Amino acid sequence: MDAAQIERLLALVFGIVVGITAFVQLKNEWDVNGLDAAVTKLLLGLMAIGCVLAVLAAVHVLGVRPA
Numbered sequence: 001m002d003a004a005q006i007e008r009l010l011a012l013v014f015g016i017v018v019g020i021t022a023f024v025q026l027k028n029e030w031d032v033n034g035l036d037a038a039v040t041k042l043l044l045g046l047m048a049i050g051c052v053l054a055v056l057a058a059v060h061v062l063g064v065r066p067a
Contacts, residue, residue: 012058019051 026044029037056062 008058011054015051015054015058019048019055022048022051 022044026041026048029041029044032040053062
């Protein structure tokens with residue numbers, strides 16, 4: 001196993017763990033009103049999108065160069 005495979009494996013595992021946490025917290029914050037809640041929702045949404053992108057890159061859906 002080389003360094004790139006280890007890095008992809010870690011990105012996959014931590015992307016899934018952090019992504020699930022972000023989605024659960026976003027679901028819990030969804031009905032809360034106020035400026036701080038809006039900022040929290042925005043940041044949690046961005047974190048969830050980033051985790052999805054990290055997982056897609058780890059499984060070679062994103063970032064693959066054509067041969």
